[in-house]
Amino acid sequence: MRIGLFATCLGDTLFPEAVKSTAVLLARLGHDVVFPPGQTCCGQMHVNTGYQREPVPLVRNFAEQFGDASIDAVVMPSGSCAGSVRHQHEIVAARYGDAALRAGVATVKAKTYELSELLVDVLDVTEVGAYFPHRVTYHPTCHSLRMLRVGDKPLRLLRAVEGIDLVELPEADACCGFGGTFAVKNADTSTAMLQDKMRNVTATKAQVCTAGDSSCLMHIGGGLSRIRSGTRTLHLAQILGSTRTAPYALTEAAR
């Protein structure tokens, strides 16, 4: 299958390891990974902050970069960006776009997936040949869980990882408090939510807290780093990308 990889602006710029793992994993599974070089950002931050005119060029660029019929599916290692493409682009296009944009948005929307959806639903694989002999807990990010409805797909992928000690996260479905600009505009409330999330994460005594979205992991990881917790964060793709021949070298989290 020919898969278009959307790195997301956050992944491309700040968390490239998660994107690398995604690319390598899909190639290892025998798929043709293409990276349209003109890609930038899905515009989620704009829309979620209340701006719908400004991201029109971003929405158009995304549709152009990935609209090519030779791309069978579009994948991104981010539940919230996939949610934006699937639920917000059409709102922006309907309100401020033209007929061509609306058509382009509809085309890419239909073939856009978050990583675990692509693996389980489209590629029909849960055992990806991963090896990760560490204690891990999984945080289901809100947009994966309630916007995309990925359900237990990430957990099914994790359970199939060789050597993993997967422990359940208490109150897993509670928001970590990130919410994009929410963490800046309502920093106090966000921090209170983060504290509860961190309490639950550290209670698992996991070495790694994983999730399908670098943004939430940046939030949780930033908090865990500040409190010198022994738990570090790692994107789901990096665990799935770790193999016996090329295992992920887990360093102790900074204390």
Add this chain to the structure above:
Amino acid sequence: MTTTARDTVLGRIRDALALAPAPAPAVPRAYRTGRTLPDAERLALLTHRLLDYKARVHPCTRDRTAEVIAEVLREHGARRVGVPAGLDERWLGAYDGEVRPDSADIPAPSLGELDGVVTSSAVSCAETGTIFLDGSPDQGRRALSLVPDLHVCVVDLSTVVVGVPEAVARLVPERPTTLISGPSATSDIELERVEGVHGPRTLAVVIRTDA
């Protein structure tokens, strides 16, 4: 000519709908309706749900109605009970206390002098443990089943239906209707449920069955 508030509000609504017109949707009613269950299962379900919400339940065969009502009243020490004017008087035949038939000219506060009240009921919903009173002559005015602290409510199993839709279908909209699910309760203090606030603190349900 002055514009009335009525005209203004209705005009605003029409304007609002004109600003953002949308077609009215069809209402899907795919939820469960018209359910039936055998007598024994309806009885078991209703009993379970009533007990769960702290009502007392006294099943009895129809021929023992009077004895069971008398026992329940005695058990609660009720010496003086009110009854709606249209209640089957045989039901109090075994009771040795004072029976006061209600009438509209009795002021509601004096209903507080009663130790309890015995009424019939219109419909009951087994799934939720809800009894419906509709003000029929054997159920009386609403104040009668409200002010006394003990409500002995007689439910005939033939009037027990499975779910809420089946119960609503049997109601007469114009009648003042009260739905009762257990004794009065509150969860206003730390969401801890406390039974018995302003309504009757004890609800005893006598369920009449065939055998």
Add this chain to the structure above:
Amino acid sequence: MSTFLGMPATPPRSPYGTGNLRGERKFPKAAHDELRNEQLRRNLGRATHTIRAKRIAVTGELPDWEELRDAGSAVKTDTMHRLPELLEELERKVTECGGTVHWARDGVEANEIVTRLVRATGSRDVIKVKSMATQEIGLNEHLEAAGITPYETDLAELIVQLAHDKPSHILVPAIHRNRDEIRQIFLDGIPGVDPGLDNVPAHLAAAARAYLREKFMTTKVAVSGANFAIAETGTLSVVESEGNGRMCLTLPDTLITVMGIEKVLPRYQDLEVFLQLLPRSSTGERMNPYTSMWTGVTPGDGPQDFHLVLLDNGRTAALADAIGRTALNCIRCSACLNVCPVYERAGGHAYGSTYPGPIGAVLTPQLAGMHAAKDDPNSSLPYASSLCGACFDACPVKIDIPSLLVELRHQNTEQAGTTAEKLAMKAAAAVMKRPTLYTAAQKAASLSRAVGVGGRDRTISHLPAPLDGWSDSRDTAAPPRQSFRSWLASAEGAATMRAAAEEGARRTDDDHQEEQ
């Protein structure tokens, strides 16, 4: 309203509502103070977790819960589209059955109507059933100013009233108070209360019963809200637990019900849906202890003088927005409050409105506007959410609150004119729409690492405003040496991808051989 011939007229937008629909401070400021109240956070955390578990249990019992939600959502949406005819039908039926219907353009007018009706009875006291609508319009304050004493009879409302406090939850207005605080409020506020009163909830409830009993028996006028009003029959309904509602709806001579116009339902049959949705979503019970339904006046049973006040107060302003109007579908169950992580931490007072929580964040700005006061606190409400979506899943009538929040944020930025944030957003989009500029910006970010941004372990522990709230409790990783795209374009990236592709080719071959 006049129209010029030949000119298609755009109907005017309705005015916003008045009353308790705006706080004094923006949400982040108010939340900042509330978050420091450890007692409040413990009370709220305990209460919301308890009720969440109950709701999940009783909604899970019904295999047709989703079908009920679909029906409830459609009935309410249908209602909004047919509101004029349904209200006229309701008015006709109530009048036929002996009631009197009044219309109020806003809270001020509703307050005046109720006050006039109470005065006409000669009573100086009214007993009240818990009602969001009368809280919204500030009826109690208005009655007191007119020399009429309102007695709240719902236990939580009584606690709030005696403490001169404000409600903080739709269903449990005193959810922010614990038993010890309530005991003290009763000792201070209830005349003749037993000084030995302890903090056991049953004993506190008994104290309220004893205090209110005399009010129920002697007060001639009651004021209530309504959960539902049935257009086709003129039937009104109040859903409650304690029996205070039955007392108020049954014992007085006069009953005045104040109801938002959006509470009407088309058919009596619709109750079969809402009597399942509301209690299970609200208190987490299969059915609430008491529901009263009455139609006009019944000779010999209950109040012989019945008035229904139909209240607009900004509802028609909300109705004019095709997206926003779905907030009017709300049946005030408060399930969204109980699952909201923001409400759970900040509490209801931070929202500054009668309607707190997720539904309040979308309803309040639509009823009262976001730019209708100086530096309007309501403009901060749509941002009081991480958009986690828990409210949408819990809503019994499927109001898509996260999407409404995003929509209202957009309306806010459109109304706000040019702001620093808007300029920054424009600038960010301008960079991101041009891959060359975007790549240059990425290089600058990587460069910041090279010049030494980030201390210990390449983490940044302090950021300037407006990001300082973030960096107060979170480290930020310094930008990596290389973006993904430069890695992919590098020799290392190319070699890694080539190796993975070769492994993939072998794997595919193996699979094919297995199949053969």
